[in-house]
Amino acid sequence: MLHVPLAFLASITFAQTQGDILIPSTSIERPADLGRAAHTNHLILNRAWRLPTEGPEIEYTMMARQAGPSGYTPNHIRAAYGFPATGGSGAIAIVIAYHYPNARRDFNVFAAQFNLPQETSTNQTLSSNKALQVVYQGTTAPTQNTGWNQEAAMDIQWAHAMAPSAKIYLVEANSPSINDLTVAVKKAATLPGVRCVSMSWGATEFSAVSQFESTFTKSGVVFFASSGDIGGQKSWPALSPNVICVGGTSLKLSSGVWNDTVWSGSGGGISSFFNRPSYQNSVSSIVGPKRGGPDISAVADPATGAAVYAPTSATNSAWMVFGGTSLSAPIVAGAYNLSGRTTQSSALELSIIYSRIGTAGVRDVVSGKAGNNSARAGYDLASGVGCPKGIGAF
Numbered sequence: 001m002l003h004v005p006l007a008f009l010a011s012i013t014f015a016q017t018q019g020d021i022l023i024p025s026t027s028i029e030r031p032a033d034l035g036r037a038a039h040t041n042h043l044i045l046n047r048a049w050r051l052p053t054e055g056p057e058i059e060y061t062m063m064a065r066q067a068g069p070s071g072y073t074p075n076h077i078r079a080a081y082g083f084p085a086t087g088g089s090g091a092i093a094i095v096i097a098y099h100y101p102n103a104r105r106d107f108n109v110f111a112a113q114f115n116l117p118q119e120t121s122t123n124q125t126l127s128s129n130k131a132l133q134v135v136y137q138g139t140t141a142p143t144q145n146t147g148w149n150q151e152a153a154m155d156i157q158w159a160h161a162m163a164p165s166a167k168i169y170l171v172e173a174n175s176p177s178i179n180d181l182t183v184a185v186k187k188a189a190t191l192p193g194v195r196c197v198s199m200s201w202g203a204t205e206f207s208a209v210s211q212f213e214s215t216f217t218k219s220g221v222v223f224f225a226s227s228g229d230i231g232g233q234k235s236w237p238a239l240s241p242n243v244i245c246v247g248g249t250s251l252k253l254s255s256g257v258w259n260d261t262v263w264s265g266s267g268g269g270i271s272s273f274f275n276r277p278s279y280q281n282s283v284s285s286i287v288g289p290k291r292g293g294p295d296i297s298a299v300a301d302p303a304t305g306a307a308v309y310a311p312t313s314a315t316n317s318a319w320m321v322f323g324g325t326s327l328s329a330p331i332v333a334g335a336y337n338l339s340g341r342t343t344q345s346s347a348l349e350l351s352i353i354y355s356r357i358g359t360a361g362v363r364d365v366v367s368g369k370a371g372n373n374s375a376r377a378g379y380d381l382a383s384g385v386g387c388p389k390g391i392g393a394f
Contacts, residue, residue: 019301020257020307022046026176027324029231033295039150039178040328041226041235042200043265043302045071045321055228071307071321072251072299074114077331080258081249081298081363087338088163092157093188093197094330097176098145100134106317107132107168109309110157116164118182127192130237132156135171135191137184140318141318142174146311152320153310155200155330162334167193178203182215189218195342198333199243200326201224202235202267202310209236210275216242220342224333226325227294228267232371232381235267238293242346244353245293246329248300249365262368262375262382263301266325268372269381272307279351284380294384296353296393297365299366331389339391352394357385361392 006342022044025073029039078085089114104124111131119131126377127133136142156168173184175334181201188197216223227247238245248266252259272289276284286292299306302323311317336349343349356362357378365375366385373381388394 002171003296011282011284020046024150026145026149026151029204035208038178038180038181038201039176040201040326041229041324042151042154042326043229043324044320045302045305045323056150062208067156069113069307069309069319071305074116076155077161077299077306081335081336081388083162083335084391085279086164088166088334089340090195090337091167091169091191091193092159092163092333092337093171093191093194094149094159095150095171095172095173095181095184095197095199096152096155096186096201098143098160099141099172100149100152100170101144102132102311102317103156103170104132106153106309107156107160107341113159113309114161116160121264130167131160132168134172135187136171137171137180137187139171142172144306144314145293148176149311150198150322151326154308154326155198157308158306158327159198159330159334162331163337166334166337167265168388169194176201178212182212185215188216189221194221196222196224196333196336197233198330199223200227200329202228202238205234205236205239205272206236207273209240212237212241216240216346220344222336222343222346224329224336228328229324230267230371231264232269233267234269234271238267239271239274239291241274241291244332244346244350245295245384246325246332247294248325248328249297249383249387250301250327250368251299251304253366259365260299260387262295262365262370264368264370266294266297266300266370268370274298277347277350279347279354282354282357286379286381295350295388296332296362296385297383298331301332302326335391336394339394341394349394353385361389362386363389
């Protein structure tokens with residue numbers, strides 16, 4: 001989530017470049033959006049990628065679109081967080097805005113590249129599909145939007161990479177309005193087999209957030225949302241007490257050991273509107289009387305980003321390296337599915353996650369800063385409880 005003083009650029013995929021990072025226009029929040037519309041939380045690396053390691057950086061050649069896959073692969077992420085390569089069950093629902101006409105094609109390119117199950121049906125909307133099914137908010141497909149299609153590509157591909165045997169639903173809201181997205185979330189939570197819903201979009205907290213809380217209380221479903229991409233800034237629905245708020249890290253390999261530090265762009269902070277839920281009583285000295293976030297984190301820094309096969313236009317796609325907390329949310333949602341848990345609510349699952357502080361279930365993140373939020377031992381407003389260390393985090 002980036003506040004950038006630009007005019008609305010609806011037809012331009014890349015609104016602005018900040019150094020080596022491309023900021024899609026759909027990832028920019030504008031004053032008129034407050035309380036009305038959400039934005040994506042994905043960023044695109046605008047240079048050639050190499051395996052991030054501790055030590056001096058090298059100079060890169062600018063290259064956003066890769067000839068082949070570049071960035072972290074599913075095997076990298078599994079190794080980094082101790083996730084098994086196989087498993088998953090039931091279904092994961094991904095909620096985005098707008099129609100992604102080539103979702104199945106791009107999903108299958110990614111799946112084929114990394115030896116994951118492909119969707120064999122040529123009709124991506126069939127309920128009989130095993131790997132991927134596209135579902136509309138209403139009865140007809142919404143309009144197409146390349147920026148939101150990029151978001152959808154990353155979400156469905158990386159949820160699938162983490163839980164290969166789970167079915168992925170892509171639920172398409174008619175627009176990025178808060179009303180449409182929450183209707184789509186409610187629909188997603190009722191789809192057959194859905195155990196978790198991932199939302200890689202957000203909006204600045206607004207005074208009416210409480211009226212949408214029933215969206216996230218479907219029994220037997222756990223909800224995940226990205227914390228946002230402005231360091232230390234608050235985002236909804238991530239800070240809902242009924243949603244697991246997923247922050248972002250920079251992930252590097254040092255002497256054969258994977259290490260997470262806080263990504264400077266990771267959102268987080270203390271809610272202005274939600275009171276502290278009981279699962280945060282153990283960290284009340286940090287969050288005070290209000291809900292704090294993030295709860296848990298995973299890789300999000302686009303400089304240590306992941307391979308995604310995503311649209312460059314309404315018809316064409318290419319390999320790119322994506323980041324943002326839009327990456328960490330589906331990774332964590334997929335890992336939750338992989339754990340086999342069938343927790344009855346996000347609040348109950350969060351009670352489990354907070355009980356993992358200081359245990360082998362999480363890898364504490366103890367360095368780095370996002371805005372005014374700094375990492376420290378144990379829980380903090382920069383990384384939450386830390387990163388999953390295997391599926392025991394859940």
